[in-house]
Amino acid sequence: MADYAISLTSVDKNYRLWGRRSQFATLKSALLKRDLRPSPEASVAALKNVSFAVDRGEAFGIIGRNGSGKSTLLKLISGILKPTSGRVAVNGRIAALIELGAGFHPEITGRENVYINGIMLGLSRREIDERFDKIVEFSGIRDFLDQPVKTYSSGMYVRLGFAVAVHVDPDVLLIDEVLSVGDEEFSARCVAKIQEMKYRGVTLVFVTHQLDQVRNLCDRALWLDHGMVEAVGDPMRVVDAYLQEVSGAPASPPPKVEEAPEKATESSIDEERWGSGEVVIKRVAITDEWGRELIALGAGTGITIDLDVEARVPQDDFVFGLGIYHADGTCVYGTNTEVEGYVPGKIEGAGRVRFVMPSLDLVAGTYRIDAAIHTRNGRAFDYRRNVLRFVVGSRVHDVGVYRPKHEWKFDGPITFTSVDALRRNVPAPIAEAIREADKK
Amino acid sequence: MQQLHTLYRHRQLIAALTARDLKARYRGSILGFFWSLANPLLLLGVYTLVFTKFFPQQAVDPYPLFLFSGILPWTFFSAAVLESTSSVSSNAGLIKKVMFPAEALPLVVVLSHLVHFALAIPILLAAILAFAALGKFTISATIALAPVLMLLQAIFVAGIAMTVSSASVLFRDLRDIVANLLQLGFFVTPILYLIDNIHSRVLRALLRVNPMTPFVVAYQDIFFFGRVPKPSDIVLILAYATASMVMGFFVFDRLRDTLAEAI
Numbered sequence: 001m002a003d004y005a006i007s008l009t010s011v012d013k014n015y016r017l018w019g020r021r022s023q024f025a026t027l028k029s030a031l032l033k034r035d036l037r038p039s040p041e042a043s044v045a046a047l048k049n050v051s052f053a054v055d056r057g058e059a060f061g062i063i064g065r066n067g068s069g070k071s072t073l074l075k076l077i078s079g080i081l082k083p084t085s086g087r088v089a090v091n092g093r094i095a096a097l098i099e100l101g102a103g104f105h106p107e108i109t110g111r112e113n114v115y116i117n118g119i120m121l122g123l124s125r126r127e128i129d130e131r132f133d134k135i136v137e138f139s140g141i142r143d144f145l146d147q148p149v150k151t152y153s154s155g156m157y158v159r160l161g162f163a164v165a166v167h168v169d170p171d172v173l174l175i176d177e178v179l180s181v182g183d184e185e186f187s188a189r190c191v192a193k194i195q196e197m198k199y200r201g202v203t204l205v206f207v208t209h210q211l212d213q214v215r216n217l218c219d220r221a222l223w224l225d226h227g228m229v230e231a232v233g234d235p236m237r238v239v240d241a242y243l244q245e246v247s248g249a250p251a252s253p254p255p256k257v258e259e260a261p262e263k264a265t266e267s268s269i270d271e272e273r274w275g276s277g278e279v280v281i282k283r284v285a286i287t288d289e290w291g292r293e294l295i296a297l298g299a300g301t302g303i304t305i306d307l308d309v310e311a312r313v314p315q316d317d318f319v320f321g322l323g324i325y326h327a328d329g330t331c332v333y334g335t336n337t338e339v340e341g342y343v344p345g346k347i348e349g350a351g352r353v354r355f356v357m358p359s360l361d362l363v364a365g366t367y368r369i370d371a372a373i374h375t376r377n378g379r380a381f382d383y384r385r386n387v388l389r390f391v392v393g394s395r396v397h398d399v400g401v402y403r404p405k406h407e408w409k410f411d412g413p414i415t416f417t418s419v420d421a422l423r424r425n426v427p428a429p430i431a432e433a434i435r436e437a438d439k440k
Numbered sequence: 441m442q443q444l445h446t447l448y449r450h451r452q453l454i455a456a457l458t459a460r461d462l463k464a465r466y467r468g469s470i471l472g473f474f475w476s477l478a479n480p481l482l483l484l485g486v487y488t489l490v491f492t493k494f495f496p497q498q499a500v501d502p503y504p505l506f507l508f509s510g511i512l513p514w515t516f517f518s519a520a521v522l523e524s525t526s527s528v529s530s531n532a533g534l535i536k537k538v539m540f541p542a543e544a545l546p547l548v549v550v551l552s553h554l555v556h557f558a559l560a561i562p563i564l565l566a567a568i569l570a571f572a573a574l575g576k577f578t579i580s581a582t583i584a585l586a587p588v589l590m591l592l593q594a595i596f597v598a599g600i601a602m603t604v605s606s607a608s609v610l611f612r613d614l615r616d617i618v619a620n621l622l623q624l625g626f627f628v629t630p631i632l633y634l635i636d637n638i639h640s641r642v643l644r645a646l647l648r649v650n651p652m653t654p655f656v657v658a659y660q661d662i663f664f665f666g667r668v669p670k671p672s673d674i675v676l677i678l679a680y681a682t683a684s685m686v687m688g689f690f691v692f693d694r695l696r697d698t699l700a701e702a703i
Contacts, residue, residue: 078539108460120540125452
């Protein structure tokens with residue numbers, strides 16, 4: 001078995017344009033022309049030399065303007081369309097949510113449509129029997145199950161269609177702009193279901209205009225422009241590049257790294273940085289209450305994250321954002337001025353943004369920081385991923401990420417003979433070393 | 441061979457779609473499937489009246505039974521072929537949005553009309569029994585050959601249905617052409633009359649090249665005349681069924697990749 005789920009090799013797709021005269025091709029006209037093969041007047045290239053691979057279990061987003069070939073790409077992957085040239089290979093059972101409830105017949109009941117839709121998506125009758133309750137549960141329209149589908153509202157229609165599609169248990173799930181349908185509650189349920197599928201190792205390919213979904217759900221993203229691959233890679237970067245382009249900003253290279261003071265970058269060799277550069281983050285530092293820069297800190301100390309920023313072009317739409325990540329990639333905390341309700345006024349010239357935390361309640365470990373300045377719709381001026389790495393030391397060997405402020409209290413006949421001061425106050429390895437030394 | 445395998449793999453889908461088709465058609469109608477019989481019964485009544493009262497024919501008696509055994513297979517053929525012309529284009533949603541074996545669509549049409557046909561057989565049998573009870577007709581065991589003949593006809597119809605369903609996506613006027621040809625075809629098929637009673641050479645030649653002729657004649661043989669079809673007709677039936685299927689798969693395969701775009 002190959003280790004990719006989807007692989008496209010220099011795929012071209014041309015749509016034949018049926019000119020006005022031959023658009024309503026009739027046998028009569030074909031016979032008159034003495035040519036039974038309808039000849040297209042021209043063709044338009046929907047995809048040009050597209051190559052990429054999606055790994056198993058990867059969540060892959062496809063973004064781009066309307067008409068850039070996204071849906072065509074999805075249809076090629078699903079096998080609905082055939083490439084004009086090139087090769088499309090898919091490993092495993094594939095389910096495509098290109099249109100929810102496609103194939104529902106209005107005259108028959110929801111129950112019967114679930115069966116037919118399931119069979120269309122590749123399930124056997126018995127497999128549908130097994131999943132039927134889960135499907136109905138998920139759709140949330142049990143009461144209407146025995147009504148003809150023509151009586152359903154469009155929301156109910158879509159709920160049922162989505163419910164069937166996600167219970168097919170595909171290896172590869174293709175999703176075309178369908179997460180935006182349904183009410184809030186159902187959308188949330190869809191996203192949760194998709195995350196669950198991702199967790200179980202289902203390969204996901206999205207086409208969407210909701211860039212937040214790409215940023216939040218996808219491992220990689222592809223930006224398609226006029227049928228050509230414009231960028232593939234980290235979703236943050238690709239989405240940002242796309243936003244730059246769409247907003248009409250000159251595609252400027254990200255601010256050069258040497259402009260940033262050495263100090264901030266030396267501790268994070270793996271920094272990634274992108275953005276349009278009208279406003280830049282010149283320096284990121286963690287300081288204690290006396291203004292001293294720290295890289296290693298004790299759990300529970302009060303710290304401030306300083307961002308030295310400079311607007312080279314004055315802006316009136318700006319958001320400062322910070323993210324703290326555990327070394328394993330878990331997001332510990334992320335926030336920005338926008339979500340906390342700061343309405344931007346103006347930024348020009350240099351300034352300092354200070355994010356003050358009276359106590360850093362983290363468990364021992366290595367953490368890293370992302371800092372960003374972007375517009376309210378997410379277009380980055382300067383995005384610095386892994387800009388700073390810091391280590392939290394702790395005297396106590398507790399586990400997890402977050403250490404809430406706490407103490408132990410005991411009521412009733414529960415006693416402890418003593419509290420090991422060493423254990424409480426010195427990091428465990430050091431305590432062991434001290435004990436060893438004492439013995440000698 | 442491979443296409444047959446594909447169809448076998450999708451047998452549950454085809455069965456489910458056929459059931460859906462039948463259910464959807466008769467849901468909400470009081471008389472249910474008897475509506476599908478209304479047309480052949482009406483034809484039967486009208487032609488019986490015309491050819492027993494207005495222009496009496498002595499050649500075959502009882503005439504209604506002769507007519508009935510030819511009209512049913514013709515109705516199956518013409519209704520299935522006509523409906524299949526739009527089977528692919530009216531399911532554009534499926535072809536464009538779902539990974540869907542498009543050849544299932546004309547087959548579903550053929551199967552659901554085959555079901556109508558099969559449901560009409562008991563009515564023909566009842567008529568036969570009625571005439572037999574009146575002493576005007578003797579029942580023959582050749583009726584038992586009907587399922588074999590129906591299967592062969594279904595294969596023949598399926599091949600035609602696949603051809604016209606895919607071709608009509610490219611040629612939008614095919615449906616009109618087919619509808620007119622079918623109306624003509626009714627008269628150049630020996631349904632109303634016995635082929636032996638036709639004396640015009642041209643007409644006889646036309647009847648001979650009409651692929652529906654051996655099928656209809658065979659039905660009349662087993663239901664009405666109580667004899668096994670002539671070997672020459674059997675050979676023609678087998679040949680037409682095979683040729684039709686080969687043509688159906690060939691045309692459909694050629695057009696398959698264009699379907700999703702051209703619809």
